[in-house]
Amino acid sequence: MTSELDIFVGNTTLIDEDVYRLWLDGYSVSDAVALRVRSGILEQTGATAAVLQSDTMDHYRTFQMLERLLHAPPKLLHQLIFQIPPSRQALLIERYYAFDEAFVREVLGKKLSKGTKKDLDDISTKTGITLKSCRRQFDNFKRVFKVVEEMRGSLVDNIQQHFLLSDRLARDYAAIVFFANNRFETGKKKLQYLSFGDFAFCAELMIQNWTLGAVDPQADDMDMDLDKEFLQDLKELKVLVADKDLLDLHKSLVCTALRGKLGVFSEMEANFKNLSRGLVNVAAKLTHNKDVRDLFVDLVEKFVEPCRSDHWPLNDVRLFLNQYAASVHSLDGFRHQALWDRYMGTLRGCLLRLCHD
């Protein structure tokens, strides 16, 4: 006796959250059954393995049918074939677009191309995430990227509107898309200590302040691309380190203000010129795409690592950066105050986030 056909169709589509998770995680039906058996479900319900097998198959089939719709979530809301309560629809979408931290760290900042897709095998081996799941996550990134790539308006809003994601997840996707578009290097060894959250935080600040959209809400690609003009202008900041008088004045202003407030004052004093040179040079280099990509590497090398080697407490970093940014306003010879604020305001936020172990 073999089962030729075995289906169950409910007027309201049954969604088993546990099986959905297994499916998303890329397990085959037999693996999923084995995992479910291990979860003790048979004892709880008194079911047999055959029942579990049939149930799992059924759910997998449903998910496969739903997958097409999940690729364009608004379709899931308007389709008539599966009657799914709104809360369940939201759950399906949210879980489908959720990603693994380990995976996203591997592809963050990489071009979402066929080439990268070929490397998924390695990523799968490295992270222990099934290849199937890697593919889904990668395809999700790519799909979102493609849809919002050439769209006007806020990146987060566009993602939310076209993929119906929760606010949080939409912001994460905005970061992923932003990183992929600007190809920021995140895979270097010295950047390994940074989490996706750290990068996403920086991405958000950069989107808010450094993109085209930050000045012109009607621009195409406004949130995806950095404001070229702004990057060009950043060269002007060079004067802060190139002009010796200005640099000395800046240093004395900062030191006067922070004397006695900083635990690492002497180290700061000794290092000021180096740090300032580092931060300003990073800015000045951003005209080159290559240097834009290395932004995080540079920031870590030029600022985070020196601080770390001198054991700056986070609070001292904060005090220093605040003072460092603010003191420029008192430099009479410096004419690019607005530019400086736009640059340093964001950078300060990023650096604070990057300064941890």
Place this chain on the structure above:
Amino acid sequence: MPGKLKVKIVAGRHLPVMDRASDLTDAFVEVKFGNTTFKTDVYLKSLNPQWNSEWFKFEVDDEDLQDEPLQITVLDHDTYSANDAIGKVYIDIDPLLYSEAATVISGWFPIYDTIHGIRGEINVVVKVDLFNDLNRFRQSSCGVKFFCTTSIPKCYRAVIIHGFVEELVVNEDPEYQWIDRIRTPRASNEARQRLISLMSGELQRKIGLKVLEMRGNAVVGYLQCFDLEGESGLVVRAIGTACTLDKLSSPAAFLPACNSPSKEMKEIPFNEDPNPNTHSSGPSTPLKNQTYSFSPSKSYSRQSSSSDTDLSLTPKTGMGSGSAGKEGGPFKALLRQQTQSALEQREFPFFTLTAFPPGFLVHVGGVVSARSVKLLDRIHNPDEPETRDAWWAEIRQEIKSHAKALGCHAVVGYSESTSICEEVCILSASGTAAVLNPRFLQDGTVEGCLEQRLEENLPAGCGFCHIPYDELNMPFPAHLTYCYNCRKQKVPDVLFTTIDLPMDAAVIGKGCLIQARLCRLKKKAQAEANATAISNLLPFMEYEVHTQLMNKLKLKGMNALFGLRIQISVGENMLMGLASATGVYLAALPTPGGIQIAGKTPNDGSYEQHISHMQKKINDTIAKNKELYEINPPICEEIIGSPIPEPRQRSRLLRSQSESSDEVTELDLSHGKKDAFVLEIDDTDAMEDVHSLLTDVPPPSGFYSCNTEIMPGINNWTSEIQMFTSVRVIRLSSLNLTNQALNKNFNDLCENLLKSLYFKLRSMIPCCLCHVNFTVSLPEDELIQVTVTAVAITFDKNQALQTTKTHAEKSLQRASTDNEELLQFPLELCSDSLPSHPFPPAKEHLESASSNSGIPAAQRATSVDYSSFADRCSSWIELIKLKAQTIRRGSIKTTVTVEKASPVGEGNFRNRSSPPCANSTVGVVKMTPLSFIPGAKITKYLGIINMFFIRETTSLREEGGVSGFLHAFIAEVFAMVRAHVAALGGNAVVSYIMKQCVFMENPNKNQAQCLINVSGDAVVFVRESELEVVSTQQPAATCQPSCTGGEVTT
């Protein structure tokens, strides 16, 4: 020329890409009705075309309006080659033809293609202007309402129940026409779909005409079936019960239990009553005397006044009350005569109803069934379907005579079915012989009798069990006892029926699904020989099915079966029998005895031991079942009325087979074994039977199942329902084809299927599977297909929980202060149910107390659940919608404030639960095989849904194999049903049934085909809680915009 049909094509969406080059589609629409076709403009390069067409007007006869479906075809325009069809929508406009139903059909319909399935949706508006037609010779029957529901629909009142209507039409099956060889599968499928649509329209019209002739205005319990006879043609047949229905003016006042007759009385003038005085002046005295003299049943004296009003109200029968008095026969005979006269004009006093207005059903005799094996031959003249008519007439005649033999003049819960394999066809009919109250059958008013029935009925809940036949002249040997309820009338020891459990029936404990399953091998044979072989096997199958049912019933400790449906399916090399019913313990009937096993060789010690072991197991099972189903009949004063019944059983089942040669052979089951309680184990077969008895596992705790409308013993339904269809096909390995192996396979198939259902629906516990409908077919040599449709309904373990819940919903804050008050509910409710079981109340109280303490926790748990994921999700989906309109810069700030606002808004979201969420996307349409929706009131019937679909594929593997193919198809069928209901303005389908699911595959060719026929009643329902909640919802609704307003401005 009495009708104008108007159609407007508004828009399309989600269309498939038809032009690979541009990834777009140039779509236009053809609207066809009868022979007239209109076209919309081509909407270039869009997958979401906006046609916004003018109104296309068709001027048509109402006859055509009834027969023809509106056919909408969506095509892709192609300048150079033929236009490609995207798909079609058939719309049955029948619901627009009667005044009380829908007035407009408007909505999104899935565009369906028989090869590709659903391909996008189209928005259509349809209206009909009807002119009054006074032509007496008209062929149309517009205005006759059709209901699939097998009881009087909830917002109607039966004035008269006229009786049986039937009709059949035949045609050639397009699939078997010569042209099929040259046309595409798509064209062939569409021809078939269209033909069947036409035929069912015609059938419905013809039935409607018959109803008008009978002066009725509605058909209730309408059941339409297709017989795909292959080469010999296509038969569409329908049966139903003609009624005159009155719409209740205020449905709010009408309770589902129909126990507010006094109110209705006032509304309806007694103008139809020819002689209202007879109510009081009837010669009641002689009758009374006579009934007194009529020996043991003294209860009749009380009933007499009701009985003579019966007479006075039925003057047409030609039997005045006086003559009845003179005749002086016992009351039973009198009643029978009345009923007879009321029914005798009718050729077939059959009723497809399974539930009745109170007082309608007087006595139930038992199940009557008839089967006949026929050889199909080509239908030569489609206009004269006489052969098929004659076949059915013959079977009905037989049913009628069986009912007569049981002392009954009517058959209720009547249904007909066929099973076809090649050129052999088994026709089956079954029903329940019954004695009915004649008043409903004439043009008297229902309420008068209704009221009296309620006042001076036989003791409540046992009247229908009393035997209708003469005790001294029984149609078959049966063991009678005095009714355990009233102690005045005789009742049989077991009762089998095809109807639902009457509302007022006194039941002890809960019911359960009981199935008998059976396979019999048959030699492959041709034509006549095959028919003979089948005819020879049928009696044995019937006998065995019956024995199995009886044994399983005993094993459950129950004494009656309701909703019995025995299905015999024929295949190439085997016959399958599947009987499903709901077992209950009727308080009126005697306690069933146990099952005793008797061995054959009494000298063998180990054998004896084995037998006694088995016996013990059986006894244990019975005890366990009694506990499980809470069967604890009062043991008190049992001996007073009657002796404890001897363990003897006799069947209520009468049936016979007639084969093609029209021989009628009566089968008396009582000849088989003198005593069915004793199971003789004389060979391994019998041993196996006993084993199989014990292998049926009860459903897991928290689950109940039945195949009737409602589960006896459960009444506190909550509103969650889940209708589903499950299909399984197994392939038998041809090596071990013995009867036992077959039986085991079949049994396992059914049991596993049930187990799977329990597992899948475990999140609904406690719940009950209602209206479990199994269909078995043998599509090919070694294939068995089982299709199950049922609905899972949640209920509260104890009503206490329910009351507190609703309370909690109404007033969250008051919850704590109300605690004491709430505590009293369960106690009250328990004590309510106590008197009937004089059992240690302490236990029940304990239970309720513990459940009570559990309430707050449970409540908390659910609220946490709500606020966590589900609600957040639905809330931000809504947010996204809002944002979509006001998409501007600064969104991040906005969303932050929204997050902050959400705890405030959460309360609103929770209150609003499902309906408001639904408005954002697609309206929810519930589907259920039951005639009601728990926790809701049906306010309007919009018309019958009767749809037939064919799906075919030539890329079976690519569509996920047979399972993927059928899964998708059934989901699509559901979607199309829901879309049609929604377009009619409804939000549910009740009495939904999947009448046919014919699946054929050819894996070698990578092909499969499936035909599905579904029907039901489209309705509008209103949640009972919603009516109350409306007031509390108002503030929430007004709060909502203000919240969103805040969000946008920040």
